[in-house]
Amino acid sequence: MKTPLKIGELATHCGVALETIRYYEKIGLLPLPHRAANGYRVYGTAHIEQLAFIRHCRALDMPLSDIAALQQFADEPSGDCGEIDSLIETHLARVHERLASLQNLERQLLNLRAACTSGRCVQECGILHELTAAAQGDGCVCHSQTPVSN
């Protein structure tokens, strides 16, 4: 593993778009890199590891604010790790909740798909009928709930 790296090399190495690296820098998630004489960013081992850490956490779908917090904690090795643990706990709860609502969603969509049985015609499309009927009916959660998203 050769160092130092230019931004494109770092991007390739970590499997990240290079705009993403500049974005992380801009929001202060990655520290400012050295600059070569021509103004090009120059990255060393610490940067590489830090970016890998960020990407791993992102692959776990942690928000950037959580990742920033984790990095803060890591910089104070003698502190209490309870906050780290509860950060993960909270994130897990988020994921669990999303998972449950997505499972629910999938069931509904499977039913919906099955509703278009006969016609090819929009007027007779069971899917559209189901959708409009459910929207008007009061059995559905959608009347008191915000969308899933995230």
Add this chain to the structure above:
Amino acid sequence: MKTPLKIGELATHCGVALETIRYYEKIGLLPLPHRAANGYRVYGTAHIEQLAFIRHCRALDMPLSDIAALQQFADEPSGDCGEIDSLIETHLARVHERLASLQNLERQLLNLRAACTSGRCVQECGILHELTAAAQGDGCVCHSQTPVSN
């Protein structure tokens, strides 16, 4: 069910924030309402039904572009419903995919949570160790993958 409604009443009735209604209007998802003499928006039955339809579809996590397309199709009742069906099919596939990656995510996070066994100290936190080790190791998908999100 009394009509006509002012925007706040419509919002309450449909369980939507009223800014959301104005937003739907602005992007052309909801048609322009009538206006009272004082400039207030005034909604009738058609609007109520249409907003309920949108919210139901949103509760199924459909993107607004899909919902707009559905409304277009509904306006041409003699057309072929194949596009409706495949729109749902595509959406279901999206949901299914997200579901799979969230399930995977939950497993990883459960493991991660279990890693903080002994210390209270950041230096010894198993979670942090796991995270940094995994980020550096090459077994993880994060090196060649984009984050989950949505």
Add this chain to the structure above:
DNA sequence: AAAAACCCTATAGCCACTTTAGGGTCAAGC
């Protein structure tokens, strides 16, 4: 020497909203 590949900055766009700023309108109570 020219072309391709890489780097730079600054800005706008994506989605589906939410928030903010700065007002106007209307019904109720004193």
Add this chain to the structure above:
DNA sequence: GCTTGACCCTAAAGTGGCTATAGGGTTTTT
């Protein structure tokens, strides 16, 4: 009649996590 509060209006900016575009400079390859 006058204040208080609840409601309504517009326009613009902010959210998250990027991605894309415009308009340039540099370096490497051919």
